[in-house]
Amino acid sequence: MKTIKSLFVALLVLIFMPVQAQLVTEGFDHVLNLKVGTSHYANGIVEGSETVYGLFSIKDLTTYGMDTVKNNLTNVDIKFHLYGASSVPRIYSMNNLDSKNALYKTTGGVALTTLLSDSTTNLTKFYRIPSPFSFEAATKSEVEALSNLITEQAVKNDANPPAIGEVIAFKAGPTSTAAGAIGIFKIEDIVLTGGANTEKGYYVISVKKVRSISVSLNTQSVPQNMWVVKDKSVYNTQSYSGQINIYDITGKLIIQKDLQVGDCINMSGFKGIFLIKSNVGSQKIIL
Numbered sequence: 001m002k003t004i005k006s007l008f009v010a011l012l013v014l015i016f017m018p019v020q021a022q023l024v025t026e027g028f029d030h031v032l033n034l035k036v037g038t039s040h041y042a043n044g045i046v047e048g049s050e051t052v053y054g055l056f057s058i059k060d061l062t063t064y065g066m067d068t069v070k071n072n073l074t075n076v077d078i079k080f081h082l083y084g085a086s087s088v089p090r091i092y093s094m095n096n097l098d099s100k101n102a103l104y105k106t107t108g109g110v111a112l113t114t115l116l117s118d119s120t121t122n123l124t125k126f127y128r129i130p131s132p133f134s135f136e137a138a139t140k141s142e143v144e145a146l147s148n149l150i151t152e153q154a155v156k157n158d159a160n161p162p163a164i165g166e167v168i169a170f171k172a173g174p175t176s177t178a179a180g181a182i183g184i185f186k187i188e189d190i191v192l193t194g195g196a197n198t199e200k201g202y203y204v205i206s207v208k209k210v211r212s213i214s215v216s217l218n219t220q221s222v223p224q225n226m227w228v229v230k231d232k233s234v235y236n237t238q239s240y241s242g243q244i245n246i247y248d249i250t251g252k253l254i255i256q257k258d259l260q261v262g263d264c265i266n267m268s269g270f271k272g273i274f275l276i277k278s279n280v281g282s283q284k285i286i287l
Helices: 002-016 140-144 213-217
Strands: 028-037 045-047 050-052 055-057 062-064 078-083 088-092 125-128 167-171 182-192 201-210 227-230 233-236 242-247 253-259 264-266 273-278 281-286
Touching: 028 050, 028 062, 028 078, 078 201, 140 182, 140 201, 227 281, 253 264
Parallel strands: none
Antiparallel strands: 028 201, 045 050, 055 062, 055 078, 078 088, 125 167, 167 182, 182 201, 227 233, 233 264, 242 253, 242 273, 273 281
16 A cells, blocks of 8 residues: 555656756757856866856857957857845846956956957847746747847846846847847856855856858858948949849848849848858848
């Protein structure tokens, strides 16, 4: 009788146990359980078997230290913080909101505030996705549908801070090496490592980024500045003639046209990031 009762209890546990959704990766680049440190990890600290760094790159879906990216700051997009005695989570783009950039320094002591300029400061935008929303089950089209909602310059609300399990959408700024890329990340865990220093620690995040046009179209780059934008029209600088295709950031074909030398492409009705593909390669443009 005792054995039957034990089996019955075990069966109930299995029935009511939450089912983990299968991870949807089609159309995404992704990384799981990546550790991203606070500013204390600006040049890397070993945690377990890996070195944790403090600046996250949307393009590469990994983290970097200050010494590595000090001459390539357009390749890092997000900073993760823990604030005050309560270690309140805050997530920032690369601008100097709340004067956090002074905390990130090279081994030589040079801070982000000195190294960054307007042209190298990536203004990543965020959107806190209301629950219930499954990071694992989210599809490419569901993430793309969030695009117009991704407008906040930080994830910061001390009365309702971001928490473990929350899913946040992001969009890379126009100066980023991942300009216009959108995706979502889930806060898997937040680990405090500083003892009495309550602002030191690292986040564990999983990220799904909508796969970029350049990858999905498998095209080679054209000579630099083959296409230039002026007054909402696109001009060719290399006396090109032939067919061109223009795709939006989702990979959708929006314009197909046969050009003659000297022709331009009127794009006055469009705004955003686009890819021009011709028989000599492809180039990204921003309107």
